Amino acid sequence: MGKQILLEHINKPGINTIDGYMKNGGYASVEKALKSMSPDQVVEEVKTSGLRGRGGAGFPTGMKWSFLDKKSNKPKYLVCNADESEPGTFKDRYLMERIPHLLIEGMITSSFALTANTSYIYVRGEMMYVIRILEKAIAEAYAKGFLGKNILGTGYDLDLYVHPGGGAYICGEETALLESLEGKRGNPRNKPPFPAVSGLYDSPTVVNNVETIAAVPWIINNGGASYAAIGIGKSSGTKLISACGNINKPGVYEIELGVPVEEFIYSDQYCGGIPENRELKAVVAGGSSVPILPKELILKTANGEPRLMTYESLSDGGFVSGTMLGSGGFIVFNDQACIVRNLWNFTRFYHHESCGQCSPCREGTGWMEKVLHRIEHGHGKMTDIDLLVDVAKKIEGKTICPLGEAAAWPVASAIRHFRKEFENHILHPESCSAKHLYFGTLAVH
Amino acid sequence: MAFSAERLEQIKEIKNRYPAGKHKSALLPVLHLAQADHGWLPIDVMNDVAEVLDIHPIEVYEVATFYTMFHLKPVGKYVLEICRTGPCCLVGAESLIQYLKNKLNVEEGEVTADGLFTIKPVECLASCGTGPVLQIGPDYIYKENLTEEKLDQLIESLRAKG
Ligand SMILES: Cc1cc2nc3c(=O)[nH]c(=O)nc-3n(C[C@H](O)[C@H](O)[C@H](O)COP(=O)(O)O)c2cc1C
Ligand code: SF4
Ligand code: FES
Numbered sequence: 001m002g003k004q005i006l007l008e009h010i011n012k013p014g015i016n017t018i019d020g021y022m023k024n025g026g027y028a029s030v031e032k033a034l035k036s037m038s039p040d041q042v043v044e045e046v047k048t049s050g051l052r053g054r055g056g057a058g059f060p061t062g063m064k065w066s067f068l069d070k071k072s073n074k075p076k077y078l079v080c081n082a083d084e085s086e087p088g089t090f091k092d093r094y095l096m097e098r099i100p101h102l103l104i105e106g107m108i109t110s111s112f113a114l115t116a117n118t119s120y121i122y123v124r125g126e127m128m129y130v131i132r133i134l135e136k137a138i139a140e141a142y143a144k145g146f147l148g149k150n151i152l153g154t155g156y157d158l159d160l161y162v163h164p165g166g167g168a169y170i171c172g173e174e175t176a177l178l179e180s181l182e183g184k185r186g187n188p189r190n191k192p193p194f195p196a197v198s199g200l201y202d203s204p205t206v207v208n209n210v211e212t213i214a215a216v217p218w219i220i221n222n223g224g225a226s227y228a229a230i231g232i233g234k235s236s237g238t239k240l241i242s243a244c245g246n247i248n249k250p251g252v253y254e255i256e257l258g259v260p261v262e263e264f265i266y267s268d269q270y271c272g273g274i275p276e277n278r279e280l281k282a283v284v285a286g287g288s289s290v291p292i293l294p295k296e297l298i299l300k301t302a303n304g305e306p307r308l309m310t311y312e313s314l315s316d317g318g319f320v321s322g323t324m325l326g327s328g329g330f331i332v333f334n335d336q337a338c339i340v341r342n343l344w345n346f347t348r349f350y351h352h353e354s355c356g357q358c359s360p361c362r363e364g365t366g367w368m369e370k371v372l373h374r375i376e377h378g379h380g381k382m383t384d385i386d387l388l389v390d391v392a393k394k395i396e397g398k399t400i401c402p403l404g405e406a407a408a409w410p411v412a413s414a415i416r417h418f419r420k421e422f423e424n425h426i427l428h429p430e431s432c433s434a435k436h437l438y439f440g441t442l443a444v445h
Numbered sequence: 446m447a448f449s450a451e452r453l454e455q456i457k458e459i460k461n462r463y464p465a466g467k468h469k470s471a472l473l474p475v476l477h478l479a480q481a482d483h484g485w486l487p488i489d490v491m492n493d494v495a496e497v498l499d500i501h502p503i504e505v506y507e508v509a510t511f512y513t514m515f516h517l518k519p520v521g522k523y524v525l526e527i528c529r530t531g532p533c534c535l536v537g538a539e540s541l542i543q544y545l546k547n548k549l550n551v552e553e554g555e556v557t558a559d560g561l562f563t564i565k566p567v568e569c570l571a572s573c574g575t576g577p578v579l580q581i582g583p584d585y586i587y588k589e590n591l592t593e594e595k596l597d598q599l600i601e602s603l604r605a606k607g
Contacts, residue, residue, distance in 0.1 A: 087573065088531075088573050125477065129585060163474065181470060183471065183504075201464060245535045250574035
């Protein structure tokens with residue numbers, strides 16, 4: 001196991017309480033930042049660290065923070081995105097449940113950097129028990145003087161609140177999240193203006209993922225340069241990977257960016273290989289929205305180089321032969337898994353979760369779902385395959401938010417790499433190796 | 446009024462989490478409280494939510510209909526929200542959903558004759574590594590690594606609780 005930054009203390013007794021957390025060095029970054037640094041110095045350290053947003057897009061965090069309109073006379077807000085709903089992703093829940101004070105410490109240090117005096121953690125409503133854990137931890141932090149007025153006597157004030165969602169994947173998109181936090185439907189906003197200029201209540205706002213915020217304390221305690229020294233190039237630091245599907249050891253792993261994909265799948269330190277010694281068939285490496293890759297392309301790039309767990313290596317080859325690190329939701333398919341069935345499921349998901357504002361997304365996802373349903377259920381036509389590719393293309397780039405792409409990329413990539421399997425479903429629907437998964441028989445609708 | 450005096454105090458505290466004039470932000474947390482008290486969200490309860498937050502009833506309806514956690518018609522005492530998304534299906538969620546339907550003799554969204562259960566398939570619960578998974582409101586405790594035996598035990602214990 002490489003360097004552990006986020007999970008180093010996860011198994012220490014009492015780490016979920018403030019005393020246990022402080023015994024292991026917790027809240028040192030608050031002391032250091034508030035007492036010996038200026039907000040801009042904190043931003044600079046984060047810039048130096050090369051930390052990139054862990055919510056999926058991988059945008060450099062320090063740069064995002066420097067876009068915040070600090071000159072505005074409106075209040076500034078930091079909003080933590082704990083909506084975690086991307087299929088395959090379960091790392092933020094793990095962190096919040098097991099070591100809630102790490103997020104709270106990160107929120108305090110980061111809010112100070114952004115000169116915010118009120119911050120929110122937006123947690124998806126389904127995680128009601130996580131909300132209770134966070135609320136308890138926040139109360140502990142207030143009691144110790146890390147939150148509230150005049151924190152540690154420095155004159156800095158911060159109030160931190162948890163806000164529950166209501167069940168809607170789209171609220172993970174940052175502008176939909178802000179709408180939702182304002183008590184509205186989660187309809188993404190047109191950009192510009194970007195949240196850094198006009199976000200929550202039309203005020204300058206930064207939205208960051210849980211894991212991003214949780215990396216900040218270490219960076220402030222150890223310096224941005226030490227963080228940048230971990231990992232490879234522009235993929236600095238560590239990343240939580242939530243691994244699931246057909247593997248022996250599903251779970252959350254903190255990796256130093258740069259671990260070879262093959263090692264991640266087969267080593268006993270991580271996924272521990274495929275159960276029953278079955279063959280690896282495909283991987284969705286960064287949550288359901290990123291392109292699926294077949295075994296040959298996930299283990300090696302098109303040039304035959306070992307594929308590494310970094311932003312750059314996973315996207316090597318563009319979408320022709322590559323994918324994305326995304327949220328780190330690593331979904332493994334064995335040779336019995338059915339690509340068509342899974343794609344139908346994902347497409348149904350995106351159709352269900354589309355907020356409905358843009359016709360290409362609303363209609364396109366529904367259309368793709370319908371076509372995939374008929375292929376899956378033995379009524380497909382050969383022309384359906386190109387029809388799917390065409391619909392996916394017509395969604396891409398024509399919507400208000402990236403959910404459109406998130407729905408289109410899985411379809412385009414599954415057909416690109418597994419066209420034969422789609423043809424086979426159409427010509428010989430009874431032959432699918434994964435029939436047993438579908439309630440025993442091929443349902444006819 | 447749909448809320449007890451104690452709830453009204455709690456709602457006042459929730460409103461204070463948001464800046465002056467931005468109390469509409471309290472809508473989702475308050476809807477969760479309302480549903481916890483009433484099991485679902487009848488129109489008159491939503492109207493009371495509008496009243497306590499000083500917003501128009503339509504603002505409550507449009508939000509309550511957008512978010513999947515809110516039940517807009519009566520449900521069983523225990524709503525079994527079981528994940529139906531891809532990763533859980535790789536480890537057997539689909540057949541468990543079918544098993545549950547057969548066992549309780551209801552379709553999705555229906556209420557069992559004894560008024561105890563509703564099955565509501567939901568999307569990924571961020572528990573894909575410990576799937577199949579379900580949760581039961583209003584506490585929303587996760588039940589992970591489900592099997593037919595575990596479902597049998599769960600149903601039995603909930604029936605015993607009544
Ligand atoms: C449809 C959709 C869903 C998203 N869901 C999440 C999510 O659950 N959690 C998250 O942190 N980011 C999610 N994002 C990304 C956010 O919009 C945003 O980029 C992120 O929260 C920024 O934080 P970061 O820079 O720290 O990654 C989603 C984006 C889209 C388009
Ligand atoms: S792309 Fe889809 S989810 Fe995003 S705003 Fe448009 S309709 Fe809504
Ligand atoms: S797919 Fe079921 S919890 Fe993620």
